[in-house]
């Protein structure tokens with residue numbers, strides 16, 4: 001027998017991990033109580049739920065079924081604890097987080113075995129990936145607790161955070177949520193998934209062992225309808241952090257709309273795995289195994305769409321089938337097993353349903369010849385070929401060990417196919433040509449791109465999605481901002497209502513009305529007197545009518561409606577008319593903004609130059625712009641002059657930032673680097689504040705375009721003329737057509753259209769609370785990002801509130817591109 005034959009025929013013996021310690025631990029403690037205020041308490045309902053071992057289908061333990069009374073108790077405990085914890089010095093919080101990390105390492109094997117038994121995933125994964133990463137997250141965030149005061153000056157914790165996590169990485173998702181929350185001085189109430197509560201309960205013991213003050217961490221097991229819903233709606237909760245399905249994410253967006261709760265959503269995906277014809281195919285095959293058969297494919301960023309360059313497709317598929325034939329499925333506690341059990345019978349049925357649908361839709365199915373264990377919930381690795389891009393299995397997240405493959409010819413086709421999804425969580429690119437890979441990576445709509453690797457995670461590098469994969473990041477410095485807010489918000493504005501521009505009031509629908517106080521025609525400054533002319537006429541000529549239009553695609557356009565709306569001064573006199581924009585104008589503006597997408601890739605130097613040029617052109621007309629402000633607001637001349645000067649300074653600020661708000665290079669523990677690139681979000685809709693008609697408009701538009709976005713701005717409804725006057729400045733400043741579009745009209749009507757629009761990627765709204773709620777509700781359609789003021793005013797003149805990093809962060813996504821190196 002030669003060496004090859006030995007390798008071919010060699011069988012693995014079983015290498016089981018003993019469950020004894022874990023079973024003893026379960027026996028001693030169950031039925032488990034709820035962990036509230038540092039104590040184990042009985043659920044108010046008196047009810048308990050079974051948790052099942054998916055590899056046997058048999059009950060493993062009983063956990064408490066919490067209800068809304070328990071949620072009240074846990075939130076009260078967290079609120080009480082927040083008073084001290086939020087003031088606890090960073091160094092002390094760092095010590096606690098460090099202690100938690102150490103305790104996780106001390107209990108690492110128990111945690112790994114418990115996770116495998118509760119979830120069904122192979123022990124090799126829990127032992128080598130889940131649990132080490134859990135510890136790593138607590139160590140990493142101990143560091144941020146230590147550094148918070150110096151690295152995030154001017155920020156404070158949000159308060160009590162409700163955290164809802166899924167069943168696919170139960171303890172890891174807990175760590176991704178709890179570690180940054182505690183590091184930033186928040187307290188938490190966490191709900192584990194119904195299927196996998198056990199490692200969260202073991203974690204509660206670790207919290208006790210680590211001596212964390214009572215109430216800082218509270219853990220409630222139970223059902224979504226009882227616990228999750230109550231937590232999301234609880235008025236004592238300041239933020240919700242969620243990982244799970246896009247459908248539930250959408251429900252949470254709607255449930256929290258207008259409440260002022262911060263929200264971060266990490267949702268589903270249908271991530272592309274792109275293989276170019278020069279890729280190392282043996283590495284690719286191992287990559288595919290990690291991409292789609294890791295955790296039985298129950299991974300939000302699973303590489304579930306294999307996109308292969310046509311000329312190598314057959315070769316790769318053959319290699320893949322040979323490898324699939326050798327995958328080992330079975331007892332998750334067997335260390336030689338590659339694929340464990342599916343989490344539940346319901347999930348197993350759902351996978352089977354989608355696979356059947358794929359067959360019906362005409363795709364060709366391939367599964368290995370061996371059979372799955374008859375006991376428990378197992379599904380074989382499955383490969384579909386002959387898949388058409390529009391079919392269900394090519395579009396829907398299957399969340400199981402099912403790979404669909406398609407082919408492409410050119411890099412451009414690969415990018416188009418990869419981006420042909422409503423999701424945008426992750427992607428992986430395989431090519432030995434690093435130039436090609438790094439050219440393709442930024443073109444992929446995904447929060448994470450892995451080059452010649454897949455499913456790598458580290459606390460240094462933020463993780464999160466675009467589009468319907470959600471918003472917000474977990475990990476990295478960017479992840480911290482999900483758990484803090486600017487300190488000025490609490491000190492200056494919580495009790496104030498939005499100031500109303502002089503001469504206006506809000507009606508019940510949130511729109512502004514002019515208050516008429518003066519006699520029309522009195523002190524009419526639009527009528528100028530001129531001296532006797534050379535022709536001898538002695539006339540008080542009326543000013544030549546100026547018809548401010550809207551600005552779409554670089555052109556001044558009349559409104560589709562054919563209607564205009566009057567603009568009043570504070571005394572109720574008409575000082576001009578602007579177009580009454582409608583749905584069609586917004587649609588045209590969105591189309592123009594999309595067509596101007598190349599702005600995103602023009603150089604940052606170019607962005608800066610154009611912003612300087614806008615400032616320069618504005619400064620030439622300083623007096624005229626100041627006059628316009630006085631005319632609309634009735635404010636003092638000096639205040640208007642200040643507003644124009646601050647506007648010019650603000651343009652300079654973003655010209656300065658344009659080539660300085662850059663990404664970073666992370667060094668996770670691997671041979672390689674992670675390029676954290678700040679990318680524009682795309683098309684941003686923005687409803688500008690009523691106050692400061694010029695400064696409010698530029699304060700929003702300038703950061704957005706500095707970062708490469710294109711915008712549709714709805715200027716101050718009360719005082720739109722300053723923004724409209726800007727188009728002459730924009731036209732003479734070399735700004736490409738479509739980068740800035742201005743649509744005038746009823747702010748809330750137009751905002752609604754923008755917030756509903758599927759091709760708008762983010763919506764900003766600075767206006768009354770009711771309008772903010774409407775925008776947040778509507779945004780759930782395509783899960784666009786939102787940034788709203790909740791009716792709280794800002795002092796736009798103050799650089800702390802009116803400009804800076806917050807604006808830049810809202811104008812960008814962070815994309816992490818993982819690039820391993822070495823032979």
Ligand code: NDP
Pocket residue numbers: 164165166167168191192193194195222223224225227228229232243244245246248249251266267268269299300350397398399
């Ligand atoms: P869900 O999104 O339903 O569950 C995730 C978490 O949210 C669980 O803790 C769940 O509680 C809770 N939850 C569910 N409904 C609500 C609600 N209305 N209010 C508050 N909390 C709620 O995922 P499923 O477990 O049902 O899985 C369904 C599909 O979701 C999968 O097939 C997969 O496609 C996708 N998914 C995606 C994940 C990801 O990481 N992106 C993770 C998990 C699933 P409970 O467990 O008690 O129901």
